[in-house]
Amino acid sequence: MYRSRLILPLLILIHVATYSQSSKVFWFAAPTISTSHGLPNWPNGSPIKFHLTTEYPTQVTISRPADPTFTPLLINLAANETEVVTLFKNGDPNSLMNVGDIQVVPSDPALPGYQQNKGFLIESSNFPITAYYEWDSNLNRDIVPLKGENGLGTDFWVSTQNQWPNGAGYGDAYNGFVIVATEDNTTVHINPGTTNLNYFGTAPFSVTLNKGQAVAYRSTGIAAGTHIQGIHVTTDDNKKISITIYDDSVRKRNNLTTGISYDLCADQIVPVELVGQDYIIMKGDILDSPVDGDERVFITTTQPNTTISVDGTPVQTIANAGGYFSYELVNYYTYLSANKPIYVFHITGSGGGGEIGGALLPTIDGCTGSNRVTIKRNNNSTDDFLLNIMVRNDPANYDAINSFTYTVTQSNGVQNTYSLVPSQFELLPGHHFAVLSKVARNTIMATIPLNSVVQVVNDNARFHLGILNGGRSNGNKYGYFSDYSDIHIDAAIQGSKPSFVTMGIYCNLDPIQLVARGGRSYEWHAITGNSYDPSITALLNHANIADPIFDPDAQGTYVFRVIAAGECYSKDSIDITLQVNESFEANFSIDPDVGCSPHSINITTLCKSFEGTQYRSHEWIYEDELGNTIYHELQSNDAGLPYNFQRSYTFPPNTSNAVQKYRIRLLVDTDGVGGGCGVEKDKTVQVKPEIHAHFNVLNNDTIGCQPLLVNFADSSYGDTSNFTWDFGDHSQSFDRNTSHTYYNFDSVNA
Numbered sequence: 001m002y003r004s005r006l007i008l009p010l011l012i013l014i015h016v017a018t019y020s021q022s023s024k025v026f027w028f029a030a031p032t033i034s035t036s037h038g039l040p041n042w043p044n045g046s047p048i049k050f051h052l053t054t055e056y057p058t059q060v061t062i063s064r065p066a067d068p069t070f071t072p073l074l075i076n077l078a079a080n081e082t083e084v085v086t087l088f089k090n091g092d093p094n095s096l097m098n099v100g101d102i103q104v105v106p107s108d109p110a111l112p113g114y115q116q117n118k119g120f121l122i123e124s125s126n127f128p129i130t131a132y133y134e135w136d137s138n139l140n141r142d143i144v145p146l147k148g149e150n151g152l153g154t155d156f157w158v159s160t161q162n163q164w165p166n167g168a169g170y171g172d173a174y175n176g177f178v179i180v181a182t183e184d185n186t187t188v189h190i191n192p193g194t195t196n197l198n199y200f201g202t203a204p205f206s207v208t209l210n211k212g213q214a215v216a217y218r219s220t221g222i223a224a225g226t227h228i229q230g231i232h233v234t235t236d237d238n239k240k241i242s243i244t245i246y247d248d249s250v251r252k253r254n255n256l257t258t259g260i261s262y263d264l265c266a267d268q269i270v271p272v273e274l275v276g277q278d279y280i281i282m283k284g285d286i287l288d289s290p291v292d293g294d295e296r297v298f299i300t301t302t303q304p305n306t307t308i309s310v311d312g313t314p315v316q317t318i319a320n321a322g323g324y325f326s327y328e329l330v331n332y333y334t335y336l337s338a339n340k341p342i343y344v345f346h347i348t349g350s351g352g353g354g355e356i357g358g359a360l361l362p363t364i365d366g367c368t369g370s371n372r373v374t375i376k377r378n379n380n381s382t383d384d385f386l387l388n389i390m391v392r393n394d395p396a397n398y399d400a401i402n403s404f405t406y407t408v409t410q411s412n413g414v415q416n417t418y419s420l421v422p423s424q425f426e427l428l429p430g431h432h433f434a435v436l437s438k439v440a441r442n443t444i445m446a447t448i449p450l451n452s453v454v455q456v457v458n459d460n461a462r463f464h465l466g467i468l469n470g471g472r473s474n475g476n477k478y479g480y481f482s483d484y485s486d487i488h489i490d491a492a493i494q495g496s497k498p499s500f501v502t503m504g505i506y507c508n509l510d511p512i513q514l515v516a517r518g519g520r521s522y523e524w525h526a527i528t529g530n531s532y533d534p535s536i537t538a539l540l541n542h543a544n545i546a547d548p549i550f551d552p553d554a555q556g557t558y559v560f561r562v563i564a565a566g567e568c569y570s571k572d573s574i575d576i577t578l579q580v581n582e583s584f585e586a587n588f589s590i591d592p593d594v595g596c597s598p599h600s601i602n603i604t605t606l607c608k609s610f611e612g613t614q615y616r617s618h619e620w621i622y623e624d625e626l627g628n629t630i631y632h633e634l635q636s637n638d639a640g641l642p643y644n645f646q647r648s649y650t651f652p653p654n655t656s657n658a659v660q661k662y663r664i665r666l667l668v669d670t671d672g673v674g675g676g677c678g679v680e681k682d683k684t685v686q687v688k689p690e691i692h693a694h695f696n697v698l699n700n701d702t703i704g705c706q707p708l709l710v711n712f713a714d715s716s717y718g719d720t721s722n723f724t725w726d727f728g729d730h731s732q733s734f735d736r737n738t739s740h741t742y743y744n745f746d747s748v749n750a
Helices: 438-445
Strands: 025-028 048-054 058-063 073-077 081-088 120-124 129-135 142-145 155-158 175-181 186-191 205-209 214-218 231-235 241-253 260-268 276-282 296-301 306-310 313-318 324-328 333-348 357-360 372-376 384-392 405-409 415-419 425-427 433-436 453-457 463-470 476-480 490-495 505-507 512-517 521-528 556-565 572-581 588-591 594-596 600-605 614-623 629-636 646-650 660-671 678-688 695-697 708-714 738-742
Touching: 025 241, 048 058, 048 073, 048 120, 048 372, 073 081, 120 129, 142 260, 142 357, 142 476, 155 241, 155 296, 175 186, 175 205, 205 214, 231 241, 241 357, 260 476, 276 384, 276 433, 306 324, 313 324, 333 476, 357 463, 372 463, 384 438, 384 453, 433 438, 512 521, 512 556, 512 572, 588 660, 588 678
Parallel strands: 260 357, 357 476, 505 572, 594 678
Antiparallel strands: 025 120, 048 081, 048 129, 058 073, 058 120, 129 142, 155 231, 175 214, 175 241, 186 205, 186 231, 241 260, 276 333, 296 324, 296 333, 306 313, 306 333, 333 357, 372 453, 384 433, 384 463, 405 415, 405 453, 425 433, 463 476, 490 512, 521 556, 556 572, 588 600, 600 646, 614 629, 614 660, 660 678, 695 708, 708 738
């Protein structure tokens, strides 16, 4: 499902598995992008967006912890849903933010505004999500797949590229990086090395940031050789930061003779601990122009004396940490290795022109990658949409290239699932890896309509997936969405009615979904004491899938063990515990529930308890039609109240001309192991307007000789839509204002 901007409910989690490049927490601060490149319609990369995708229901909060003026956004995502949050769109007065409030500007440390309160924090309440930041301009664009917890660290080496200059014709296009802190009093140390940073030069310096504060730095020049390279960034006291690199309006040749393209390259990088020694590089579909260096990767070392090899052949030894090496790609895929960990930044594009994007490549060391990745194609008909897939393939133990499917969900809800076959992959000689062929990339693109969501799945093997989305002359987006870390099994609990109080508590014997990730196969066992309990395991709908449903038949504490086998390890296990409590049944009656003001009601509770549940507290909330609370009472069971009792209440006078409605809510909480289960019941009361009858006699004509004409004027208030006058002599009128003539026919003898 796909939608754009909405809001808010619920679900619960113990500990979550990495699933695509997913996380429950993302930090990000946006670099400043050229205003002049894109005028008049697309300055600053506009429109600027966040994309959020989940496989399971969750609530997402977007906040800015250092910015008290920013109202957090609450977004409810249903299963398999993608939402686009447009932060800024040029010319749209309804944009959520001004572009100046989004971008972090490289600033003079001697002036106010050096540390800027512009860091974004994206949090998912229940299950990991995928998130990325997008500049969706038609000229100068890219995406930044957010790395979540993998993007947080204390030790980074920062580089972009040194082959192509920034566009001189724009005057405000530079290369640099942005840092955001995740904790207060974070001291960050920056050693520029040989890079000449604007305002700072090449001397090391430090800055202290609070949670959510950000700073930006850029090179002094735009020439290729002046770009940032080999900058070392560290923090004190194990306080983590996030870093995003950018290279704005990079000038790349669009054809072999005269054409020039300018495009943005950016990505969020990972700390040193998550870079590796082995990489596979898959070329894009950019124009190979020998005049300007063709397609390249840019390598940054993290340790001295690092030797870099291409397809097994040493090509360069770099003496220093932070050293820099650029390699021109020749073949469709290249195996790159080093004897020590390195960063690899790849710049390529799609559409056969010179429009480019940049991506930090994930290492293939260890067991990195994902079993499922969800992405979205935009609605630009001139853009290619190419998938770069590299997969761990060990035919002796598992068949990875026979296990791929991808599901395409169109914007109208139509869904189709396709399989990839072994002939669509190329095997790397001497390595247990395969890559999707260049021909297959184009075949897949033809099956993915514009504005569709694509989920690629391989339950047998982890894979890395990058996307190339762009055209020959209108910009390109490039990024990897698979997991950069080496992970093992993890598990979570997802249920329909979690407790009001404590995570892991489930109520009313509702079905509960258990979720495991990280393996190729799964075994679930219930544990009682120190032994497996087949009778409880039988309450699972399946015991050999990743996400079985547990249907408890009684309250109690349940422990489940999931044993998973993966392609990078034989078997691993994890235990999860949940408490199931039968709940209270909350109910009450109102007498009467409709009446005229002043209106009083009698409430009789009709609650029902279940065996083993104890009434702990009740809470009454009376609300008016605007949701304002007019009465509130919270009472614990210490008062000794029975399950059923009575109360009365008189509503405020209704002096309006309309019926007023009130919502009466009863919330009951019960005791249980580990915490209680809350239940709620609500009903509506209607209070009709209060009426007061009153009239005036005009000119005070109440005494006189017959025939006496008296004029009456209504002065009643309330819902006075109907009138009945009784004049005392068996005469009536039904007008609001009226008159009546009185006679005296009595006779006397004189």
